[in-house]
Amino acid sequence: MKARILTAALFCGLLFANVQAGFAADPEAIDLSKLRQEMMQNPGPVIEFMQTNLNPLQEKIQKAGEEGKLRGPEDMKALLAEDAKAIFAKAPDFRKTLTEPEYRLKLDAELVQLGAAAGLIDEVVAILNNWQAGEVKEGLVVSAAQLLQQNKTEMTPAFDEILKEAAKSKDEKIAGFAGRMLDPFFRNPVGKPFPAMPAGKKTTDDKELTLERFKGKVLLVDFWATWCPPCRAEVPSIVKAYKEYKDKGFEILGVSFDQDKAEFEKYIKENEMPWPQYFDGKGWENEVGPTYGIQSIPAMYLLDGEGKVVTTDLREGKLEEELKKLLK
Numbered sequence: 001m002k003a004r005i006l007t008a009a010l011f012c013g014l015l016f017a018n019v020q021a022g023f024a025a026d027p028e029a030i031d032l033s034k035l036r037q038e039m040m041q042n043p044g045p046v047i048e049f050m051q052t053n054l055n056p057l058q059e060k061i062q063k064a065g066e067e068g069k070l071r072g073p074e075d076m077k078a079l080l081a082e083d084a085k086a087i088f089a090k091a092p093d094f095r096k097t098l099t100e101p102e103y104r105l106k107l108d109a110e111l112v113q114l115g116a117a118a119g120l121i122d123e124v125v126a127i128l129n130n131w132q133a134g135e136v137k138e139g140l141v142v143s144a145a146q147l148l149q150q151n152k153t154e155m156t157p158a159f160d161e162i163l164k165e166a167a168k169s170k171d172e173k174i175a176g177f178a179g180r181m182l183d184p185f186f187r188n189p190v191g192k193p194f195p196a197m198p199a200g201k202k203t204t205d206d207k208e209l210t211l212e213r214f215k216g217k218v219l220l221v222d223f224w225a226t227w228c229p230p231c232r233a234e235v236p237s238i239v240k241a242y243k244e245y246k247d248k249g250f251e252i253l254g255v256s257f258d259q260d261k262a263e264f265e266k267y268i269k270e271n272e273m274p275w276p277q278y279f280d281g282k283g284w285e286n287e288v289g290p291t292y293g294i295q296s297i298p299a300m301y302l303l304d305g306e307g308k309v310v311t312t313d314l315r316e317g318k319l320e321e322e323l324k325k326l327l328k
Helices: 037-041 043-067 073-096 100-118 121-128 135-150 157-166 170-180 231-246 261-270 318-326
Strands: 218-224 250-254 298-302 310-313
Touching: 037 100, 043 073, 043 250, 073 100, 100 121, 121 135, 121 157, 135 157, 135 170, 135 310, 157 170, 170 218, 218 231, 218 318, 231 318, 298 318, 310 318
Parallel strands: 218 250
Antiparallel strands: 218 298, 298 310
8 A cells, every 4th residue: 555654754664563661761852853864774783673573474464465364454453463562572672782772763663663553552652652752753653643543443542642742743744644633533434424625626527526516425535546556456346336336326536646637537538437536636745635634545435325434444345345235
């Protein structure tokens, strides 16, 4: 999945891992402008520690995938949890051997990723509290929140307190993302009204971008792009569902994160996608995506006739399964 994580560049390319409570005696502080980038990019001992402990887990994930056992977030969390906890048990002693703050930061960033992916939110909170409030902690918080949201892990009061800190960030993107994560809709939209589209926008058919156009219809809101392989993989099943259910009360509204209009229009035509699309050519700076906190695509929301979210779990043929229940 193409993910857009709102963190500083130093967090790019992180591995997976986590820690246990009481990991650091006192919260650390580090000035991002003074980070030694060579250590961040080549954290030798951290890489060795993570690879040694993660290789067996990666093999297990690959095998489970080949056997078709990973159908959703809960399957992945269950697979990760046991091995992740074993890594947590080793991590504190290893961290004490790291004399360079860059290495400790890199380790904690990797640990946050695994903890969030495994749904071990208490361990994630413990790692985040290794750092004082500021840019470093904010970047880690945003990364963790995104993964926790993606794998549908319920956020705790302790994590909320950290999110509230991040919501006061001087960085508008981080503050905005953290603020959205405190909103119940963005945590779990199922059963909640889908927020109104931003005003003053139009779809490619020159009509107003508004949910009122689809009132009384079962509506799929699809955030996607032609350059996104997982998005393209879903197109055949979406087209099939549209053809089968469009006369029974089913509509689709696409929100494109493309930049090349010619390629976008060509793809729409070739794949017979006649439904309304929003396109502004701004890619990840799309003016609709931020309203819904879109951080990765494809992101799909199925709404009932009242505009409430039925489900977001619609990939791999699940859209048609839902339509069969809603449009008998």
